[in-house]
Amino acid sequence: xxxxxxxxxxxxxxxxxVKSLYEEHGRALLAYAQRLTGDRAAAEDVxxxxxxxxxxxxDKLTNGKGSVRGWLLTVARNxxxxxxRARASRPTEVAETPSRVPVENDHAESVVDSMVVMEALxxxxxxxxxxxxxxYFQGRxxxxxxxxxxxxxGTVKSRSHYALRQLRELYREKPGxxxxxxxxxxxx
Numbered sequence: 001x002x003x004x005x006x007x008x009x010x011x012x013x014x015x016x017x018v019k020s021l022y023e024e025h026g027r028a029l030l031a032y033a034q035r036l037t038g039d040r041a042a043a044e045d046v047x048x049x050x051x052x053x054x055x056x057x058x059d060k061l062t063n064g065k066g067s068v069r070g071w072l073l074t075v076a077r078n079x080x081x082x083x084x085r086a087r088a089s090r091p092t093e094v095a096e097t098p099s100r101v102p103v104e105n106d107h108a109e110s111v112v113d114s115m116v117v118m119e120a121l122x123x124x125x126x127x128x129x130x131x132x133x134x135x136y137f138q139g140r141x142x143x144x145x146x147x148x149x150x151x152x153x154g155t156v157k158s159r160s161h162y163a164l165r166q167l168r169e170l171y172r173e174k175p176g177x178x179x180x181x182x183x184x185x186x187x188x
Contacts, residue, residue, distance in 0.1 A: 021054055026047065030044065032073055032077075033047055054072060054075070124166060127159055142156050
């Protein structure tokens with residue numbers, strides 16, 4: 001019971017200290033903080049933080065070194081300085097405007113799509129895979145692919161036809177599988 005009485009008495013004492021500090025120095029603190037910040041709401045936040053610090057460091061107020069108001073104004077100035085430094089250290093936020101488009105999806109989608117296509121290509125025979133790589137990934141014409149692969153142009157056409165048909169069949173096998181839409185677009 002004594003501990004409860006002691007805590008209640010301490011809480012009442014703390015409230016009296018903060019209330020008396022605010023009554024005596026609150027207007028001056030608010031005016032000073034408002035001059036420093038240029039914003040009433042920010043100044044009120046600074047005063048509140050100053051009073052919290054005064055409550056936490058009551059021993060500094062009663063040590064007899066300097067005035068209480070001087071200590072409070074110094075604390076308020078330090079709080080404003082800290083807030084300015086914190087704001088300056090963070091990058092500025094840029095609002096979205098019609099001329100500035102929002103950030104698009106990251107490259108994860110394309111990585112997953114590439115993995116699906118590579119897995120599907122691995123299921124093809126080496127001859128069919130070579131033809132598709134030359135035509136679709138290297139961007140070569142049928143004649144250029146035939147020259148690079150050292151086979152006739154008609155063989156390139158037939159291998160690409162059968163490779164695409166096999167990819168379509170793979171797509172039909174797993175219609176519910178995610179990412180096979182990429183294959184559907186590639187073989188369509």
